[in-house]
Amino acid sequence: MKKTSILFLGIGLFLAGTMIQIDQRFFQEDITSTGVVTNQAYEQSQKELSSVKEQLAQLQLNLENAQKEQPNEPHKEENKQQASSPPVQGFTLSITSGMTSSDISSLLEEAGIIQNQMDLHDYIVDQNLAGRIQIGNYEVNSSMTIKQITELITN
Structure with a gap:
């Protein structure tokens, strides 16, 4: 192709683009139905x-x-709840190097501190705390929540 042909092609494309922009900006109505919806x-x-x-x-x-x-007898209900709730169990959790959250969860379930090892394991994984577990001995008991246990062993 000759230089003049390429020049005219470029000018034509530029003019076509300009005309499309002018048409869209000035002659097309704004669509406002989304505002109504x-x-x-x-x-x-x-x-x-x-x-x-x-x-x-x-x-x-x-x-x-x-x-x-x-009837206003809350003391009787409290006594019934205290009598039916199991006694609080204590346990010394020893975390050693190489233990995983799954290992710790299994130990706590076997000791009766937690009811389901997967709950603790899933919580540690979901909160991205597996890498923050600290080696050491920790006093835990069955009245502690999973969150409390996790805070204890990761701080």
Whole structure:
């Protein structure tokens, strides 16, 4: 191709692009239907929120009424719960080099400190704390939560 042909081709493409830009900016209508849908969705969500608030208020009233109707004997229930709950078990957890969160979980389940080893293991993995487990001896007991045990062995 000759230089002049390439020059005219470039000028033609430039003009075509310019015309498309002008057409889009000045002659095409803005599409605002998404704004209408968003406003409608917002109004609908506000109505739903109001409905949920009303339901919550009604449930709170029902709860208050139910609590008023119950006889005032909380001490008997507390004594029943204390009698039925198992005694707190203590355990010295020894973490040595190379132990994994799975190993620690198994030890604690065998000692009766936790009920399910997978709960502790999954919590440690989900919180990305496996690499922060510290070597040492730790006093744990069955009244501790998984979070408390994890904080103890990772700090």
